[in-house]
């Protein structure tokens with residue numbers, strides 16, 4: 001079966017992108033990475049993608065001034081040119097217009113570093129600590145016009161530890177992200193209905209009821 005031609009959109013170091021590239025290196029994986037596109041020429045992830053032999057593109061938002069739709073039309077044209085079926089946002093730090101979201105609706109995933117719908121937006125780890133949550137994590141979801149509000153595909157959770165700082169928490173959550181994004185893309189690209197119902201719990205290690213409890217006792 002043809003693999004789903006997937007584009008990854010990045011703005012920075014691209015560690016989630018790298019996790020997706022690694023997963024897709026397996027010919028049995030249902031998605032292939034047909035394009036890595038950055039809005040920042042200096043994004044570290046570009047070199048990682050090039051070293052993996054992938055096609056990369058830079059569409060610098062700065063060149064478009066305030067014309068966000070022109071910027072997005074340029075991205076869209078590149079996606080079409082590469083015959084992309086599915087877009088994965090992976091640390092892509094531009095807000096998308098309703099036009100672009102509508103164009104890729106149902107075909108665009110994002111990873112967000114919190115257990116949505118908690119902590120939409122930025123600085124999620126500091127805000128989770130300030131709120132005193134005991135369990136935190138990451139979410140892969142479909143992108144909708146409602147920022148960080150689209151249907152949830154996968155989540156991974158971990159306990160917040162007593163001495164956690166935003167940095168230590170970010171590091172552990174990032175490992176969760178690298179685990180759930182390849183899984184979510186595999187399931188989505190293979191046409192499994194990942195949106196309705198929670199049919200699989202990822203490694204809830206604590207007990208036979210597959211609960212994740214923090215503190216454990």
Ligand code: GRF
Nearest residue numbers: 013014015016091111112113
């Ligand atoms: C990740 O924490 C992701 O959840 C958020 O931006 C960060 C990107 O990191 N959307 P990386 O570029 O994938 O390393």
